[in-house]
Amino acid sequence: MARRLIGATLERVIPRGEPDAGTLVSGRIVETEAYLPNVDPACHGYRGPTKRTASLFGRPGHAYVYLIYGVHLCFNVVTESPGTGAAVLVRAIEPLAGVDAMQRRRSPHTPRWALASGPGNVCRALGIGRECDGANLRRGDLRIVFPEVVPSRIAVTARVGLSAAARWPLRFYDPASRSVSRLPARERGR
DNA sequence: AGCAAGATTAGC
């Protein structure tokens, strides 16, 4: 699933009451990480459900949004059947629609390609908040649309920032996209 | 009850 999400579009229609209400903000997913069921010590579901991970153990195709480091939000797509607890983290998207609205949620000086580079930035740029936790991603304000054409090449590396299962090759990205976070210097700027 | 670490990021 993490692999299949590369090239898909993540889109949100900003709801009433928020800045830029009614605006479509969207981007092409260029970086994901898989968190596996049952066997993955880095997965939030590894030690069973908690209050925070309720939606992770809910229905596949729904959102799991949580706060990390007490500061940033991370957006995930639940991948397994209810009660299992596994997901894909969306780490970066390349802005498509609503660039001005994204710009306003970041800073006016953030370069376009960097608006949603990094998992915390994805949530900030699209205005994804904790109220999105558990949202159905097939219908509603927040959606994922799969592409007709899949990317020709997808790079696979270890996941970012882990101590447990640190070397498992579960991070996927489009090496042609500048919006990927933490690209090795070797691959940057092509 | 107290504490350390964590799927991060912007700013010294």
Add this chain to the structure above:
DNA sequence: CTAATCTTGCTA
């Protein structure tokens, strides 16, 4: 390199 500061799990 550090602060910011929420949630969880481990130790006492």
